[in-house]
Amino acid sequence: MPIERNPCVYILASGHYGTTYIGVTSNLMQRLGQHREGVTKGFTSRYTVHRLVHFEMFGDMERAIAREKQLKNWKRPWKINLINGANPEWRDLAVGLGFPPLAPRVRRDGP
Helix, strand or coil: CCCCCCCEEEEEECCCCCCEEEEEECCHHHHHHHHHHCCCCCHHHHCCCCEEEEEEECCCHHHHHHHHHHHHHCCHHHHHHHHHHHCCCCCCCCHHHCCCCCCCCCCCCCC
């Protein structure tokens, strides 16, 4: 049986107005699990960027990759406006997809 592909661009954040990461995948659920479990070492695990704050589904990977490149070239205020447009509280949308809520983030530089 062929694997179902669902091309998607997603934005993760460390918290409300926090550090953001833009990615593209053909399997959002699997990719979110990888980010949350820290399977791949890199930017998202180093800066605890695990909260899904925005995602867009596409019919084909070429359009998803084009959108990812577009968003990565945007200035930060534009990205913030995009997130705020549909998710002004910067809720973790992964919870609505069946993931458990993330533990509150602990600051390393003080209280």
